[in-house]
Amino acid sequence: MxxxxxxxxxxxxxxxxxxxxxxxxxxxxxxxxxxxxxxxxxxxxxxxxxxxxxxxxxxxxxxxxxxxxxxxxxxxxxxxxxxxxxxxxxxxxxxxxxxxxxxxxxxxxxxxxxxxxxxxxxxxxxxxxxxxxxxxxxxxxxxxxxxETAEERYDTLLRSFPDLQERVPQYVIASYVGIKPQSLSRIRAQRAGKNY
Missing domain, CATH: 2.60.120.10 (Jelly Rolls)
Incomplete structure (x- = not known):
């Protein structure tokens, strides 16, 4: 087999x-x-x-x-x-x-x-x-x-699919979370410790 x-x-x-x-x-x-x-x-x-x-x-x-x-x-x-x-x-x-x-x-x-x-x-x-x-x-x-808030849905997504960020275009992840790609960029930047 x-x-x-x-x-x-x-x-x-x-x-x-x-x-x-x-x-x-x-x-x-x-x-x-x-x-x-x-x-x-x-x-x-x-x-x-x-x-x-x-x-x-x-x-x-x-x-x-x-x-x-x-x-x-x-x-x-x-x-x-x-x-x-x-x-x-x-x-x-x-x-x-x-x-x-x-x-x-x-x-x-x-x-x-x-x-x-x-x-x-x-x-x-x-x-x-x-x-x-x-x-x-x-x-x-x-x-x-x-x-859940957009941030919480994003966290849930990352827990459910840990390697998804590297495999999926950002606009698709934003669509899943229910926000615009720009808003997802802000969330990700905040997580990385950057200022927007």
């Missing part, structure tokens, strides 16, 4: 035990996919047909509002990526999922995901636990946006 599938198995085992005979089931249901920087995993208006597991690289989620991009999440290595609303309901997405850097994924289709749930002894539990973690994460982000 190659290193990509080994990484996927380690991540699945975070939630459930995987028996040796189940390893081949997982490896046959996922396929490799490569995205170049700025290429899309999903565009608004398209239906999300697969779930991706990020082996290497980084994706961002954003919506367009009057031509303005509003970034609301990221998927770095060892995380799953999907617009679950579109994926589960088979309706067009209103969100974009875009590679920030060259990204290598393992992807699974809706039908193959159902097979995974059925063929793994604890497959249904795996699906439930992943969904619960995603749900809690989205609620925390929503609460953060309404209850």
């Amino acid at each position: 190659n290193a990509d599938y080994t990484l996927l198995l380690q991540t699945v085992r975070h939630w459930i035990p995987v028996h040796e005979e189940e390893e081949s089931v997982i490896s046959t249901l996922f396929e490799h996919k490569q995205l170049a920087a700025n290429e899309f995993f999903l565009k608004a208006g398209d239906i999300c047909h697969s779930v991706g597991f990020v082996v290497e690289g980084l994706l961002r989620y954003y919506i367009l509002d009057d031509g303005q991009e509003h970034t609301y999440d990221f998927s770095p290595e060892r995380q799953f990526t999907c617009n679950y609303e579109s994926f589960l309901t088979k309706t067009p997405s209103v969100r974009f999922i875009q590679a920030i850097e060259d990204t290598s994924l393992l992807v699974i289709s809706y039908d193959n995901l159902q097979r995974l749930y059925d063929r793994l002894q604890e497959g249904q539990k795996f699906g439930r636990l992943v969904a619960e973690e995603l749900f809690v994460g989205m609620l925390q982000k929503l609460t953060s946006f309404y209850n």
Whole structure:
């Protein structure tokens, strides 16, 4: 089994035990996919047909509002990526999922995901636990946006994604925090002990 599938198995085992005979089931249901920087995993208006597991690289989620991009999440290595609303309901997405850097994924289709749930002894539990973690994460982000200052949201971002500053353009981080790039520059300068 190659290193990509080994990484996927380690991540699945975070939630459930995987028996040796189940390893081949997982490896046959996922396929490799490569995205170049700025290429899309999903565009608004398209239906999300697969779930991706990020082996290497980084994706961002954003919506367009009057031509303005509003970034609301990221998927770095060892995380799953999907617009679950579109994926589960088979309706067009209103969100974009875009590679920030060259990204290598393992992807699974809706039908193959159902097979995974059925063929793994604890497959249904795996699906439930992943969904619960995603749900809690989205609620925390929503609460953060309404209850935290821009500085607090920036701190939360750095705790959640420690190496993001080196990998993501400043305007994307500013969009996630909910401020203008100039305001983010001031926050970063203050943290560095400079006067503005």
